[in-house]
Amino acid sequence: MNNQTKLVPTPGQTVGPFYGYALPFDKDNELLAPGSPGSIRLQGTVYDGAGHTIPDAILEIWQPDAEGNVVQKTGSLVRDGYTFTGWGRGAVGNSGVFTFTTVNPGPTSPGSAPFISVAIFARGLTNRLFTRIYLPEDTEALANDPLLSSLDPERRKTLIARRDADGGLTWDVRLQGEGETVFLDFQ
Amino acid sequence: MPEETNAQLDTDESVPPAEPKAAHMPLDRAIETQADLSAEINALGEAYARALKEGSPAETQPRLDYPPYRSSILRHPTKSLHHADPETIELYSPAFGHQDVHALESDLTIQHNGEPQGERIIVAGRVLDGDGRPVAGQLVEIWQANSSGRYIHKRDQHPAPIDPNFTGIGRCITGPDGSYRFTTIKPGAYPWKNHLNAWRPAHIHFSLFGTEFTQRIITQMYFPGDQLFPLDPIYQTIVDQDARDRLVATYDHSLTEPEWALGYNWDIVLTGPKRTWTENEALGAAGDEE
Ligand SMILES: [Fe+2]
Numbered sequence: 001m002n003n004q005t006k007l008v009p010t011p012g013q014t015v016g017p018f019y020g021y022a023l024p025f026d027k028d029n030e031l032l033a034p035g036s037p038g039s040i041r042l043q044g045t046v047y048d049g050a051g052h053t054i055p056d057a058i059l060e061i062w063q064p065d066a067e068g069n070v071v072q073k074t075g076s077l078v079r080d081g082y083t084f085t086g087w088g089r090g091a092v093g094n095s096g097v098f099t100f101t102t103v104n105p106g107p108t109s110p111g112s113a114p115f116i117s118v119a120i121f122a123r124g125l126t127n128r129l130f131t132r133i134y135l136p137e138d139t140e141a142l143a144n145d146p147l148l149s150s151l152d153p154e155r156r157k158t159l160i161a162r163r164d165a166d167g168g169l170t171w172d173v174r175l176q177g178e179g180e181t182v183f184l185d186f187q
Numbered sequence: 188m189p190e191e192t193n194a195q196l197d198t199d200e201s202v203p204p205a206e207p208k209a210a211h212m213p214l215d216r217a218i219e220t221q222a223d224l225s226a227e228i229n230a231l232g233e234a235y236a237r238a239l240k241e242g243s244p245a246e247t248q249p250r251l252d253y254p255p256y257r258s259s260i261l262r263h264p265t266k267s268l269h270h271a272d273p274e275t276i277e278l279y280s281p282a283f284g285h286q287d288v289h290a291l292e293s294d295l296t297i298q299h300n301g302e303p304q305g306e307r308i309i310v311a312g313r314v315l316d317g318d319g320r321p322v323a324g325q326l327v328e329i330w331q332a333n334s335s336g337r338y339i340h341k342r343d344q345h346p347a348p349i350d351p352n353f354t355g356i357g358r359c360i361t362g363p364d365g366s367y368r369f370t371t372i373k374p375g376a377y378p379w380k381n382h383l384n385a386w387r388p389a390h391i392h393f394s395l396f397g398t399e400f401t402q403r404i405i406t407q408m409y410f411p412g413d414q415l416f417p418l419d420p421i422y423q424t425i426v427d428q429d430a431r432d433r434l435v436a437t438y439d440h441s442l443t444e445p446e447w448a449l450g451y452n453w454d455i456v457l458t459g460p461k462r463t464w465t466e467n468e469a470l471g472a473a474g475d476e477e
Contacts (some may be wrong), residue, residue, distance in 0.1 A: 022330030074284030087281030124258030
């Protein structure tokens with residue numbers, strides 16, 4: 001096997017408007033059954049550059065479990081109601097709002113800032129965007145986080161969720177303009 | 188009237204039904220024609236060709252900011268993507284298995300009681316990472332229009348027939364060598380509302396996972412020789428011809444099955460992996476090459 005061979009990646013394309021009958025599936029946004037111990041709601045709204053909500057975006061989240069373990073279990077597409085697989089998919093509704101039922105991700109190493117990895121797809125978005133949702137609580141970990149500390153304070157706020165009164169998380173996506181979310185390039 | 192209703196002019200559910208003779212209706216607002224759009228597309232293409240000649244690196248991905256695709260105007264980030272080193276969770280992918288996907292889901296022609304209309308095809312290939320290593324045991328999802336260019340989607344109001352024997356959704360899990368294979372129907376081209384007389388070249392939407400979440404892509408596979416390529420603002424969001432060619436399948440007679448279906452080959456390359464692989468993982472994924 002020759003690891004020196006570098007192939008050029010296949011380009012992405014927009015998800016288009018017609019994913020709605022193909023990508024969503026039953027309980028796609030329930031990483032945990034709603035109401036089960038430790039479950040929280042993660043919700044947010046996707047906005048365009050004019051500040052309008054986008055009705056045709058779909059998000060995927062991928063996260064460690066509450067103890068900070070990266071889970072490698074199958075069963076995301078056919079959920080048994082017990083197995084936490086760490087991955088979920090949630091299309092926004094007509095109001096541009098997405099919701100997930102999940103757990104607070106744990107730190108993957110002591111003192112690291114817990115976050116949820118996100119991929120965003122939308123009609124009009126020519127390629128997927130990656131970003132992160134950080135939990136707001138551990139301010140010391142947030143201050144030491146390599147990604148967050150490389151951003152100016154105004155921009156880093158876009159990656160940190162708000163804690164709701166009911167224990168849930170709210171985190172909005174702004175694709176463009178004022179308060180534009182920080183999107184990531186890993187290459 | 189399907190795909191891509193212009194967000195500034197129409198909101199999704201309020202889009203009126205398509206008129207088969209829309210082109211003959213009186214135009215009550217300035218409507219952009221294909222000639223207008225082609226001029227924009229060509230100008231961007233020529234600027235890119237000049238930049239290449241002057242030594243700029245080739246672009247391999249679509250431009251997020253590509254105004255001829257009108258829906259992208261308010262939906263592209265204006266700040267450049269922020270470089271980050273993938274960490275922990277990002278260095279792994281969700282695990283999918285045969286619990287998630289039934290083997291029959293890779294045949295889109297057997298999901299109903301009867302045979303779908305159209306040209307039966309096989310689309311097969313391999314999913315590889317940037318090091319050429321097979322992406323084994325990962326999820327591939329596809330969706331597409333039927334042979335007359337119509338999606339089973341409430342927002343698709345193109346006045347072309349729905350095929351009661353074709354839904355247009357398939358899934359499979361890649362084999363140990365990264366291989367995937369679908370049996371389906373060749374999709375039709377379809378009109379959309381980016382501009383007057385806009386048509387999408389025939390395509391199949393593909394959703395792919397790698398071994399790391401940062402390799403996740405959704406894209407579209409096209410068919411060789413489509414006359415709509417130069418006219419399509421979505422295909423042209425990729426300004427580099429070599430990069431565009433990577434989305435076009437190859438007719439492959441060795442995949443064609445006698446008296447049954449025409450075969451197309453399309454290999455997908457994801458970005459290079461960042462995780463340091465253990466010996467076992469490397470051997471497991473490339474086992475049949477050892
Ligand atoms: Fe499409």
